[in-house]
Amino acid sequence: MSDVKIVTAAVVVIGNEILSGRTKDLNLGYIAAGLTGIGIRLTEGRFIPDVEATIIATVNELRARHDYVFTTGGIGPTHDDITAAAIAKAFGVPLILHPVAARLLSDHYGPENLTEARMRMAHTPEGAELIDNPVSIAPGIKIGNVFVLAGVPRICQAMFDGLKGGLRGGDPVLSRTVSGYIGEGVIAKDLGELQDRHPALEIGSYPFFRQGKFGASFVIRGTDKAEIDRAAGALHAIIKKLGADPIEGEPAG
Amino acid sequence: MSDVKIVTAAVVVIGNEILSGRTKDLNLGYIAAGLTGIGIRLTEGRFIPDVEATIIATVNELRARHDYVFTTGGIGPTHDDITAAAIAKAFGVPLILHPVAARLLSDHYGPENLTEARMRMAHTPEGAELIDNPVSIAPGIKIGNVFVLAGVPRICQAMFDGLKGGLRGGDPVLSRTVSGYIGEGVIAKDLGELQDRHPALEIGSYPFFRQGKFGASFVIRGTDKAEIDRAAGALHAIIKKLGADPIEGEPAG
Structure with a gap:
């Protein structure tokens, strides 16, 4: 990188x-x-x-x-x-x-x-x-x-x-957000391992409380779109394995 | 001080x-x-x-x-x-x-x-x-x-x-706010002179745009209530002299 x-x-x-x-x-x-x-x-x-x-x-x-x-x-x-x-x-x-x-x-x-x-x-x-x-x-x-x-x-x-418009940007930071109605404390271990497998990416976890339920949005940021998409795919699988539905982006509402 | x-x-x-x-x-x-x-x-x-x-x-x-x-x-x-x-x-x-x-x-x-x-x-x-x-x-x-x-x-x-409640505060900073529908550029000279006469106070000027009109709030801060009140009295007089109505506090709306 x-x-x-x-x-x-x-x-x-x-x-x-x-x-x-x-x-x-x-x-x-x-x-x-x-x-x-x-x-x-x-x-x-x-x-x-x-x-x-x-x-x-x-x-x-x-x-x-x-x-x-x-x-x-x-x-x-x-x-x-x-x-x-x-x-x-x-x-x-x-x-x-x-x-x-x-x-x-x-x-x-x-x-x-x-x-x-x-x-x-x-x-x-x-x-x-x-x-x-x-x-x-x-x-x-x-x-x-x-x-x-x-x-x-x-x-x-x-x-x-x-x-x-006159500023000179660097390589753009790309990001993809996956959310789920799942406790941060439930997914934290898998999420940390996912981060360890992708050291070039930055994976952030941001809890929310919506429609009476706790959940979290996971933001994957980096400059390599293919790697971000691989990590996002793995994250979908993790959320499913833990019994919740992965939501692409932020949850509605 | x-x-x-x-x-x-x-x-x-x-x-x-x-x-x-x-x-x-x-x-x-x-x-x-x-x-x-x-x-x-x-x-x-x-x-x-x-x-x-x-x-x-x-x-x-x-x-x-x-x-x-x-x-x-x-x-x-x-x-x-x-x-x-x-x-x-x-x-x-x-x-x-x-x-x-x-x-x-x-x-x-x-x-x-x-x-x-x-x-x-x-x-x-x-x-x-x-x-x-x-x-x-x-x-x-x-x-x-x-x-x-x-x-x-x-x-x-x-x-x-x-x-x-467990924090130990210093002498409280007192403040009094006087506002007026008057341009900052119109009052600035008098306001600066007022500040010069009260170096122990901090007089801030904060413009606003409300109900279709420009104005400004002037916040007088310090630890000596009597001096703050003297400066606020002088500020009322300045605003009147410049043709506007002094408003105690923030303007309504």
Whole structure:
């Protein structure tokens, strides 16, 4: 499997309101699913406060070891929006007025409503490119392998959807899910042996409770479709042997 | 403010299914809100895969710098549930059969259904205490300042609710929220000046879009109620000056 091309990413969720529990994060899961779909493996997530030194240290640590880093939050017009300035410091470049961003905001708000605070959203680290914001104009920022997105989910997700096509994925991770109304503790031994026979695959077991019954979904992931299908066939046989009906995919309901 | 007692915590969400986007995390936000309510500040969250070395390194890094660490995920009966063993290695102690956990599981499943896989859930790092699981019996684990909880949200949350009363909080973080149908870019300058006048407080600005209108909630957090109230009074005046109606709390709808 050494010829498999693996591309990894990290997500950094920035915001005191997330860590206080006031606001629930909806962005990490969205980005995670989007990356999986294009063959990029999210292998790390960080939730950090609006603290400049923490943002700098976190981004510099992660951008060195991942192909892509996505941050969400802290790019609005108020004093607590410090992400853009922190990213500039992380890259050791000045924060400058980006002429295209300034024009976008001027066109949107009109020169008379273009407050100093709103112009804050036109400042980017020197050398950065803009990320399109189809919802509320103020752009995101791309510098090096770091993508700086908004925190508001609708905006974050629109920015991500727009830039996704430009990302370079690795070999896609394929997956096949088989489920059954069977206790994890009943199937665990056979499942572990199946995993041992297929070290190149990753077999996950996820319990659920539906329609008044316990069951589990077994997700087989890997890059070799034929091997996944062989493992899935064996899993069907295991579930039958243990007296349950294998269900391809997630159970209905 | 140097006499304020600050107690911090970190949350570690463990699971490939979260990082692939298959499953959305619901636990970090729940624990975050619960901690805030008892005066413990969640200052860091990590999302990591089911990889032993990563779990060990992450837990050891975080338990050294926080009063409390909470992990979620990876304590079931299947081969991919490796958290308990990893935590034992993080603490440099053997993983042992916990007699109380074994009896709980034996009573629950009956000796005839107590598979080897289920007995896996009765193994804890040596010296650990059990965390009550009122939903599905198999207990969580407390060792040192680390609390090892289930990943299934209903179970994780029940475990957390049960143990919360035993945590030692710091001075509670008080907060007051004032909202208004006013653009962040319009109020940002005054808001920043208000923040500058109250460096001991943390003033956050969170935009929203409701009933077809843009607005923002301003959350004032701190430990001194009188100062929070003074800042909130000033904020009411600022919102009025800018032509909007201050709303105490979050806007309706």
